[in-house]
Amino acid sequence: MFRTFAFVAALCAALLGLLTAAGREARREASVGRGPDRAGGRVERCVSCHAKESEDPGGAHARLALGCASCHLGNPLAFGKERAHEGLEREPGALSTVALTCGRADCHAREASRVATSPMLRNAGMVAVDRFAFGEIPSPDGRETIADVLAAAHPTPAQDHLRKLCAGCHLGTRRANRDDQIGGNGSGCAACHVARNLDEKPRRHPAVDSKVTDDRCFGCHSGSGRIALSYRGLVEVEKGEPFAHAAPDVHQAAGMACVDCHLHTDLMGDGTARTHKEDQVEITCEACHGPVREGGEKRWEEVSDEISKEILAREKRREEEDLLRKGKRGGGPPAAPDAATRLGTRGTPLINLLRKSSSSSSSSSPPSWLLVRKLDGVELPVKQTPHDRNHTLRGHERLTCSACHAAWVPTCDSCHTSFDASSSQWDYASGRETAGAWVEKPEVFSWAPPLLGVRADGRIVPAAPGMIFDVDATAAGGGRISRRLLTPTEPHTTGRRARTCESCHRAPPGPEFEAGTRTGFRGLNAAERRRVAAAWIDRVTP
């Protein structure tokens, strides 16, 4: 009796099981992709579903070369969507998973590890200056990074200020935790190396490449010093919008992109963590325009920077392919080891600066140089600084190029910042709105020739009112702070013509600054101003 019952029960259960399995089988059959299931010579079933052309980033990261999982992780061997998307990285390049994506051992491990020291990731200078301005640390120096700030268990008012206003541009902040302005950029590697396609319909997989167009820089670098705006000749006349037009940088007018000047070590770090961005930036005006510092020009065979050498080798291969395919050579860096190259301050070569063949010029004339625009290969002549009266004026030896050639700088004469405890604001640390909002009420946006300041090393550089603000942080646990700080700046508004002598020597006294935003940096003191004015009087008085 029991056995019969057991059989009947098992039979019913088995029928139920088979019916359930039949349903599952139908779902499985429907979910299996129909396209090819290989990419890059290995099984990659992602492409059996993601077969549309619009899903292909193309170039070196083409779908059929790398597949999807190399960047997006997930499970490339799975047949169904659900399993295939387990562990998916929707934002490849994000630094929390970069060791598995862009930074995997057989791809860009070296570059990914260097990004750990990039100022764009660490933001240590921004943190130090902000905390110094709030009176929380004694000097604008420090090793505290924005990641430390975001991880602070009990943030100080300055840390809270940074978490709510500044951390959106941090390379480690994921796309979903960013503000509207830079929402189109991914984080980590993707922030620079993935094309923005905010308005493109239908959405395509963006290109992933080293051709970093200016729009990728614009989102982050249009805030604070506003160099991305200034470079284009745009002036913010109200907070955010709209823009007034001023003279664009002469390099921008020549069609040069940010990456045409800035070296990979400037942007991605070089393995050494530095606090302030000007300590990181290797490129100088003199590197292209001369006079070249001692050791600032070498032969390629003497260059030690491996990344540049690899780029050069890649360009050489591309050039040979062009020669085979089109019967002509394309533009690009010279491949000969004895060819000369110029270097940044730490020895990184300017791979797109070419020494022109000497056959066309006389042996007595100085060598001429060409700059190859990285994005389109257009060659531009690079004018060398003449050894004329204007550039050898006595008493001007300490001036940097931009002290005279920076035409203007955006100014924001005052900024009242307060903390509104009754409101709420996005907190990049927690990725959600939290109580309390920092409110900035700038008075007047304008633009003017830059002020001049004296660096700790004695060089005279452009400067701008940096932190002119009155902070009421009492509701955030701080106090009322009023700061008048001067900051050194590279305005990115280079003009072919230098500013006039009068713009310095007959400038009105201007505001007094209590300190600089760098240790040892200061504005001209009263005696120096008198000397500058007296120099003009000496010159014009018969």
Added chain:
Amino acid sequence: MDRPGLTDAPAGRAGAPSGGFGRLSFGFLAVSVVSGVALVPFYTPASAWDSLERIEGGLAWGFFLRALHAYSSFAVLVTAAIHIVQVLAAKTERQLPAGVWWRSVALLPVTVAALLGGFVLRGDAEAIAALAIWQRILESLPLVGVEAARLFLGSAPGDLGAAALHHAGTFTLILWLLTAEHAGRVYPDVRETVLAGLVSAALAGTIPLPLGAPPSASPAHLLGPWSLLGLQGALAVVPPWVGWVAPLELVVLLGLVRHGKGRGRKVLVALIALWAAGYAFFTVRALLVAR
């Protein structure tokens, strides 16, 4: 095989050989072997994870076949364990000659080894971890440890060829031979085999057998095969050699039961119960840690 088969004796009565679940276990073994043979063409030890994905997602009814194989294999152990409890409760162990009894007891570790082999053949993150633990346990065997590990697990890292061979060949053959000797018949009872097939199909259809995390993944907690969770829990606090000493202890205790009488048998059964309780404790511990 001229000895009358134990399974011919009536079941469920005092003094009967307690063969109900034993026969069912043989039936499950038959289902497991047949479904396993059906899976063989689709499995490549050198690309285990890909094979599993293909069976699960790319092969019509492959998920069902794999689940059928897994559940019937699990049921072999479950029904065998119940059979042992029945035998101990009914005190029928002396119905087998001593040699046959000892070899029958050996079926238990062989079954577990076959199940462990099947687990390892998944090639997922948990399987890779289990393989490493299995290797360490084998290597802790005195004198022959390294060679035993090489024999059972192979010498090429990542190649599951040796494990597959022993899972589908060595262990299955030993299981069948010893079960046949124990049951006194070469083939299982048709009724029990049909019943085992129906139960396995019911389980395979209604309870999907999940695939683990990809081998490249590193989940926070890795769980071994369910039958060895007690050992996994214990190995967190004891050295690797306990991994073979503890099962050996159970086998010896079970083997000695046939020779024990009166109080001696009671002590042996109590020790087996204690062993089982300890194993259950460590199983729960491993599950709690994983949660």
